[in-house]
Amino acid sequence: MTAPVILTDWRAVPAAFRGATLALGNMDGVHRGHVAVLRAAHAARPAAPLGVVTFEPHPREHFRPDDPPFRLTLLPAKAAALGAAGAHFVLALRFDAALAAMPAEAFFAEVLQQGLSAVHLACGQDFAFGHRRGGDAGTLATMAEAAGVGLTVVPPVGDAEGPISSTRIRRLLQDGYPERASALLGRPWEIRGEVVHGDKLGRVLGWPTANLWLGRHLEPARGVYAATVSLPDGREVKGVSNIGRRPTLGGDPETRLETYIFDFDEDLYGKEIGVRLRTFLRPDAKFDGLETLKAAIAQDAEDARAALAGL
Incomplete structure (x- = not known):
């Protein structure tokens, strides 16, 4: 699998990656639930370029810089895992004060529509975006429908212990269970x-x-x-x-x-x-x-x- 192209500026997306189907989210760890979102994006429009829109640094690192390090994957490793799952490109938006202040409506219009000309979106049920997390899967659905953009909201992937999440994987690693964490990651x-x-x-x-x-x-x-x-x-x-x-x-x-x-x-x-x-x-x-x-x-x-x- 070819490594995906890493982009950082939604204002300068190459023509080859416009008109893409996009998976949205932080995707720290690129666990089995994240891969399900990526696959749902691809399944909806398999002929379109397949991309991921994520944030770097992780918003938690921006808002709580004094927290202990918590990342499962830094950007190069995250991009490599997403590429192995089929992504052609990763748009890693710089999460700074300006992006944090962008309203959800502006994020949809400027980044997803004008920047990427997205034809389909996929996200998890807990996806939130925009200033003070003002947008969620429901508001994204309303915006996408009005713009004629498809949307797939992917339910959580889980096992007998519950939904797979980055938080759960972090806890397993901190408790000394790398095999169980690997099972949730898929690697x-x-x-x-x-x-x-x-x-x-x-x-x-x-x-x-x-x-x-x-x-x-x-x-x-x-x-x-x-x-x-x-x-x-x-x-x-x-x-x-x-x-x-x-x-x-x-x-x-x-x-x-x-x-x-x-x-x-x-x-x-x-x-x-x-x-x-x-x-x-x-x-x-x-x-x-x-x-x-x-x-x-x-x-x-x-x-x-x-x-x-x-x-």
Whole structure:
């Protein structure tokens, strides 16, 4: 699947993407419910370009900048997941004070009609847009009908536990259930980032790690995970990851993700990788010395290999 084109300005949409059918929403995580909205948009007008209108940063990041990071997917990863589900382009509208103040009627007329010449829209039942969330699925239906634009309002996708939502997935990850989160996403949850230099202690201990800062990603349960790693060349390799602040070594001010990749000796510094958390093995712990820590890491690696044996 070709990666979708990422656009940021509704005033400069290429002609090839005008007259599109559009899925609307924040779509953090691109879970199974989001994919259902995208598929509904495509099914309504399969000959039209298929696009997604979303917001960057997430409106919650704009209105509550001091909240802890909560994102399941940052824009490149979100766009890649939407592309894998069939989107041709993603219009990531810059969510700033000007967009926040735009009335729902103006958003429909200026962005969806004038900017994109939309022929069909699809959204979830809880979609809201415009100043102070002044528009919802009902008002969108009224506007679309008056403009001769089709609309599909997609009911929630759910399972025995209830509707699938980004909030529910975040909670599962924070509680240490990556497998259950992955089932709702339809794929493993992945933290993407650039490999940075650490203090090289892992190499001294015999367990060299690829280190990522979590940045704006949600912080899942701290501890050790069986993981797979997506490399820049497309390979997927196995390893063991630790998410935490290294209490044995005095503690870090910021949470880091450290991954030891099995049977691997290549330079990844400065390259982007994706770490996919597969199974939670144990909580973060403080050990009484480096030898005890080394023994624990060895056991973690053995446990991770066992957990990943079927992949």
